[in-house]
Amino acid sequence: MSECEHQLAPKFFQAPSYIDGAIVTEIVQGHAHCTPNPRTHLQQRSLFSRSIIEDTNLSASYDFVITGGGLAGLVLASRLSENPSNTVLVLEAGESGDAAASQIDIPDGTYFSSMIGSSYDWQHVTVAQTNLSNRVVGWPRGKLLGGSSAINAMYLVRPSSLEMDAWGALSLSNTDDSSAVNRWNWANMYAAMKKSENFTPPAPSVQSVVNISYDASTHGSGGPMQVSYPAVMINIVANWTSALAGAGIPTLEAPNGGVTMGAFISPSSINPANWTRSYSRSAYIDSLPPRGNLHILPGATVTRLLFSDSSSSSSGLIVNSVEFMNSADNKLMTISVRREAILAGGSLGSPKILLHSGVGPKDVLDAAGVPVKLELPGVGQHLQDHLTAGVVWDTPLETAGDLYYSQSDFSKTPEFQSFINDAVAFVNNSALFGFTNDSATFQAAVQAALDDSASGLVPTQYPEVVQGYKAVYNLTAQFMDQTAQLELLLSLISPGTVSIQAALQHPFSRGRLYINTSNPLDPIIIDPQYYSHFADVVMMREGVKLARNVGVAFGTTLGAEITPGPDVQTDEQIEAWLRGSGASTQYHPASSCSMLPKELGGVVNANLQVHGTANVRIADSSIYPFEFAAHLGSVTYGVAEQAAVIIQSNAFTVPSSASHPKSSSVGQFVPIPWLATMPCILLLCLAGQSFI
């Protein structure tokens, strides 16, 4: 029996309070009488799936049609359908995920047999990145109910209050909606993020290994998503905060309460009742009693929003229907929208749908052959991502990877498999440069480069997008010491090795997403322009040095450095390694439909409405005007919670003069110009091929 086997947390916890309804009570009682076996739980869970429908159950029209049943989409679906007078449809391109449930529901599916690269991953790739030695970088995104929350690494880390307040100030400039003032700030987002949560503190057995600092008052209770810590803790984690202290980084005693800088053990989106992943589907949908006013259709790829011909109301263009490709029979269908079309396709999916619907930069639409419905230069622009690189050492101690691959009985238990990497530290510019004057010199150089960067690095011909870049640049270049610039993450999932990742948090490089054909089933083109701004590679270079210093502070816990290795020492060598193989995505693309005024290349206003439209909103991770120093899951739960309140309070109603003329023709093939020009694509579709 390994040491970890003695560290198991208690098997049963209180049932989550969000769970209600007779069927759910039965399940909870089931758990209380048996060993928490996730597979049993999965079999039982099929009882919950009542809102997940097939196309034959579709209605002709819905009040709200949500594109994307991912993290944000399912939160919205759950909240909007709380009101029985709302009818809600979710169209999700991926499958329900039930066939993969044995992978999804246990963290094993994330850490030791990842779904990245499977059919539950969109498997996007970037274009070759000039400043990464022409490398193509994979951008996984969840393609199933739950979206990326079903495949992510489960860290729950919030942005700082300063970033949240700065977002509000930036997004609300020029707003004419007084009700939106103060909506996007720390106070409201803190409340919204807490609303999504039900927090359970770490078990005493875990605390005895690692003294985890937390303040329960910074978390919610009674919300749908379970937030906790794994059942077991690996001994190496116990060295984390002391090693960081040795490198000059203090411990953060109350993480997630508005201050992010410091070292801490992050909570995870984990359900301590059975040690399974808590994600948007399990939290917000499976826990519901049956709701007749909620329909969720998997295998439905939204291709376009269709606007009414006579739709130019005083508020803007009106969407009267949503077109989608139904994977069950590869048939194009339309659904009528009675009130609003809500995009929650994520930072890649939402801009793609707008572009194919004719909403976006005119040059992109013209080049792709998509008729322009609404010129909106910011769609797909302002693209940012967190880049990360890992220093790897040998270790004589037992890692989670060693335990997993031992295939011992213990390694197969839900308790062991709940182990999640969770040791992190967020550091500012001063810490990056070892608290020397070099940090001030670097910041001054970044600030001085604003105009050159704006004129040379923003991939657009539209001045408003450049103005938006300048506004964000100006802001983030000012708070380099007040907010974190880099995240360090300890990883223990490989056998025999320990890695410390260094992840860039506020990139100055800007990329874009665009389309190059009129076929909505073709992939989106992703060009993040990694490292096009000098500051990004410098910050990561210094981050690698800091990770090495932390490694030294670990003492004999770590052996020889394997990656990048002892031969990589000078600044030039570290930068060459980052460009050549070291740097890769941290999976946090954002800002492709930024909440900014139109004059700054914005796509949505502070009510989440797409500028120039009457009834299209976006509620997902695409709306942040800049990257936060945080993983994006927690904040996206907050956005979706706020979105539900906003939409409930002022939803548009499509007037009968603009409503979809074929609302009774649900399921009929719709002849669409882009499809007619693509006969070979249609043939391939009929042959059951996937294009995305």
Ligand SMILES: Cc1cc2nc3c(=O)[nH]c(=O)nc-3n(C[C@H](O)[C@H](O)[C@H](O)COP(=O)(O)OP(=O)(O)OC[C@H]3O[C@@H](n4cnc5c(N)ncnc54)[C@H](O)[C@@H]3O)c2cc1C
């Ligand atoms: C591998 C990985 C690890 C991550 N680790 C963490 C972590 O540890 N902690 C954290 O906080 N965050 C993490 N993230 C990020 C986090 O999961 C995302 O930021 C978050 O899920 C974004 O939510 P979203 O609703 O914007 O998009 P998603 O959750 O991705 O949902 C978008 C949904 O829309 C669907 N969709 C897209 N296009 C269409 C279309 N045309 N028609 C119909 N449906 C469509 C997709 O299939 C998907 O289900 C990670 C992400 C990944 C990929």
